[in-house]
Amino acid sequence: MRPSGRSPSQLRAVRLTRGFTQYAEGSVLVEFGHTRVLCTASVESRVPPWLRNSGRGWVTAEYGMLPRATNTRTDREASRGKQQGRTIEIQRLIGRSLRAIVDLEALGERRIVVDCDVLQADGGTRTAAITGSYVALADAVGTLLRAGRIRRNPLHGQVAAVSVGIHAGTPVLDLDYAEDAEAETDMNVVMNDAGHFIEVQGTAEGHAFRREELNTLLDLASDGIETLIKLQREALEQAL
Amino acid sequence: MRPSGRSPSQLRAVRLTRGFTQYAEGSVLVEFGHTRVLCTASVESRVPPWLRNSGRGWVTAEYGMLPRATNTRTDREASRGKQQGRTIEIQRLIGRSLRAIVDLEALGERRIVVDCDVLQADGGTRTAAITGSYVALADAVGTLLRAGRIRRNPLHGQVAAVSVGIHAGTPVLDLDYAEDAEAETDMNVVMNDAGHFIEVQGTAEGHAFRREELNTLLDLASDGIETLIKLQREALEQAL
Amino acid sequence: MRPSGRSPSQLRAVRLTRGFTQYAEGSVLVEFGHTRVLCTASVESRVPPWLRNSGRGWVTAEYGMLPRATNTRTDREASRGKQQGRTIEIQRLIGRSLRAIVDLEALGERRIVVDCDVLQADGGTRTAAITGSYVALADAVGTLLRAGRIRRNPLHGQVAAVSVGIHAGTPVLDLDYAEDAEAETDMNVVMNDAGHFIEVQGTAEGHAFRREELNTLLDLASDGIETLIKLQREALEQAL
Amino acid sequence: MRPSGRSPSQLRAVRLTRGFTQYAEGSVLVEFGHTRVLCTASVESRVPPWLRNSGRGWVTAEYGMLPRATNTRTDREASRGKQQGRTIEIQRLIGRSLRAIVDLEALGERRIVVDCDVLQADGGTRTAAITGSYVALADAVGTLLRAGRIRRNPLHGQVAAVSVGIHAGTPVLDLDYAEDAEAETDMNVVMNDAGHFIEVQGTAEGHAFRREELNTLLDLASDGIETLIKLQREALEQAL
Amino acid sequence: MRPSGRSPSQLRAVRLTRGFTQYAEGSVLVEFGHTRVLCTASVESRVPPWLRNSGRGWVTAEYGMLPRATNTRTDREASRGKQQGRTIEIQRLIGRSLRAIVDLEALGERRIVVDCDVLQADGGTRTAAITGSYVALADAVGTLLRAGRIRRNPLHGQVAAVSVGIHAGTPVLDLDYAEDAEAETDMNVVMNDAGHFIEVQGTAEGHAFRREELNTLLDLASDGIETLIKLQREALEQAL
């Protein structure tokens, strides 16, 4: 039995609230149980130096956590003057995951920055961030398309992510903080809507994991992501 | 007529939502119209070095703005590695304002950090932050009192704040961004529940202001803050 | 009776020494009693990025304190790699105050940087800095006018500043460090030569202050600044 | 055919040179073809703050690249004042990988820092670094054991790593830079001597990868690592 | 003929003004012609970590230049967040030079920090700083001796410094900025009152210099420093 009472293959309640704030071209509050992340997609006309005059665009992500998103307060990175290694790792992962489903040529010479700010953290913030960011990105792209600023949709797929892990000997889907803190193996899986892998990051926390365990975890993740892909589609089908 | 259709002495719709996030000892979402600031109060057992073994506590504040809280995206301070001058100025103001109503001896040797994070900015974020922070602070102190960790209430008053300014020749209360951007004079006023001043910061943006103008602005602010003090009290009287 | 033996409305001995150093376009040592600040105004041909090709200029200020300007040594900001919050607050205040009397269009596309470096600090360094900076700025502008680099005087007024506060229950003008350290209320007032306000920053240090107290403080400040404006004029009338 | 003429499952020439420098408790130059990384293990008596008086030790890693280890010079991180995101990601990975085979209690309250400095980079620097670091760590632990400073061996396994990827449609082992730059999928695999996984990090560079591709890549990696584990053992069996 | 009309072996007018500011234990304004450096010596009770409980003290120096000490304004190091290489080099030189004449054991477990701030720069600021710092240090030590905080004088000599160089083919003493900017060889010499060398730093700016030239420069420096040592003694013999 999991601490939350969920079955091993059960996701937490997932909610995607579009238009959570009003200025960004895409703004989505994503919730996986108590984990709440605000994802905003901002369209900018300048691109990084190495893309100038290339005709191609860029998609990047930044990640942050409000100081008291967690059980005990963590120092504000802006006042420490430095982002933590964990933060940098996560925002690079989100950026790569999003770019995997974007045709940067079709986007044209502009940059979309997706900011993922964790309002409340109960495990799985990076995978929730990826899942929510896709919806924010789709809304931003929709704005560009409707305004005629781009002609064809640069998104050639959907992307979503979930964490899986081995907790108390059992492979489980979508770990909350209580499980994550004592998991033996922790894996973040990012997939597209064709069921293929974009990123797989598995880490043995306690003992090294066997090939069969890896396989079971990937099965759990595939099923979970299939559900998330559906929830993204449903959210995007609603009127804003 | 003001851009928003409000009368010169009319506040925007003000909402104080307690318990907006679950981990902090006090967590309040404060809204002044479209301006939304999340204020969390965190109780910590360590004090700054200069207070160790003094028997006295400390209250401080930090301020941040999500990159896309504003109409165009602003760089993330954590990734620039530096807080802006404006940010530093604001968080120092919030900290001083809160300490003005706290008996640091009664608080005992502990620190309360109030984090004010702007989710959406439509003018007046610093005064909204002060107004909301008081409620978050009161909730954090309530937690300490109920747990018997402190004996007497260290809060000896309430504190709230509002902006006033001269817009299109008319003194007005609680400026939104549209007004603020073209105000000739801009003033932030912080007062306690006895109607006395804790902080007054007035700046001539266009022409220098006269003594009579200053007086009118202070009258407007006093009335506005009286209302805010009432709203704080009502919010705190409700069960969490 | 004040610690210094002065009457409540009495300024300290104020001295403005022009041409204190030889390279700057304007260089003024300002002394308010033992407080000594060197203000230099430097004319530069480049403007900040947001003003390029606008035809308009910029005036800005930087503030610093020599490590042993104070009673006990404070760390050198350059070696700590960071300016303190207080420093940033002060230099922003000086810059805003100066810009309030400058027609940036008449200045043309150039930048004047006023550096205020405190050689000795005995209270009131920021208001002394503003008062001295005006004279340095006027000298720099004079250089431009005499050289025919600008046609009309971009200064449309004078600006001076003084601190007022409530010390031992009595409202007093121009606090020295001994008074400032135990003041209940501390206010910095910046005015122009028409007797109008450019900036008012009042802070309750001990108890919150009443409207009548605020009024008395503003009266004291107005009288003090009138004298300072006269002293600036006299200093500028002398040959360099 | 691979650019290097190797077969898909062929490692580059791997060399492990112990005692490459003389001061460190363990010092190994690891070469995978033209990739050359110097790994030194330093034993220190202090532990990070959170482990003080816990009786447990710590193993951590730092990674750096000489500015001209690469084809075009990259800025020196020390003079830019900041480590790149990639650097931070890699050194965290090395540290986790090493800790996975260390009994931190048996190590006692001391810290071993493994520095991995890339002298020449031709792809696969992070996996070479892990493979070489294990040997440096084993030498450092050997020093402690021989000196009687610890009683039982804190290493409960070996750890080695290799990269695999899909290049020109073919899954290949141990990519050099020419292959890595155009790989469609890139995966770093870390395993122990029991053939279990410590870390799996797979990234789709071009198209998302299928489950079968993932399986083939893991097979290639398992075989490669088995060889590396043998090479480590042989290197350690020689007299220093 | 030198630009200033001085003979090759002639110093500029040198002035040492003790008690230039009032708080520091030693405060000296040193002037070499138009070069003006304020040197303050501050006594602190804490020592650097590596000297705790050693019974020995420390003497160190910091150097800074006001932004407009020079002909064109240089950026403020505090706002750039970094000291320049030149600054670091100079303050290390001043510190070493002073420590060469201090018995750190006799000083006891305390630290003296000498701050050298250049108010106006016309060449030779580092050697002027060393010459003035000695006098400030002597005053600070005098304060400790008179207060009975140390028993015997920790200064076992005097130290002074001067620059020499080859200008327009002629070896000259004490270069001002006009000479320094076009010197072929530039040398800073630090000596004690016994006429021995503490530091010699010679740099070929144009062509490499010959042994005979070096010898002539050292002769010039020795004579110049002998004069400076006398001026220091005279300054210290006067009542403060």
Place this chain on the structure above:
Amino acid sequence: MRPSGRSPSQLRAVRLTRGFTQYAEGSVLVEFGHTRVLCTASVESRVPPWLRNSGRGWVTAEYGMLPRATNTRTDREASRGKQQGRTIEIQRLIGRSLRAIVDLEALGERRIVVDCDVLQADGGTRTAAITGSYVALADAVGTLLRAGRIRRNPLHGQVAAVSVGIHAGTPVLDLDYAEDAEAETDMNVVMNDAGHFIEVQGTAEGHAFRREELNTLLDLASDGIETLIKLQREALEQAL
């Protein structure tokens, strides 16, 4: 007798290995006994801002030390976010020394950066670095000449360096760490192949040194550098 058994005027075994790494235009491992420094010269097409469109080039140097190059580990500068004062001093010295033998006009508008990274430190790393850097620079220039990118050789001389010092009362050449740590006087001398001085930096560590001692040290250095110049020439005469 010296700790190493060398005679006072005896250099350590000096080795210059060209082509130590493969990407840099010049790459030399220089060894002075156990001191090992990797010097790479990289040719870049951009010059510093102040040289743009001047037709002149630039040569600069950076210096670093691997964390465990020394007997006890020193913190990695990249992770501390700051280069030490010592590092900055050394890299400035190397850069000046190299520029002394380069005709920057003949180099044309390009920059050569010489990176000196200490793999193992046993005293004299900065002088070894200068000696090795010359060879790396010569190789880089050779590449440019052979490729026809420059027409005439911008190197108008050779440069080499050695340390001398007074150890146990005896002037000695080329100090190793054991000697350096207890030397009374320490001097770094940089000369060209005409036997003239480019840089002389002498520091009294214990007692101040006399003119005769200085002379003996310079004699030792001249002889040592003559040998180093020969070794450089021999190394460069071999085929790469």
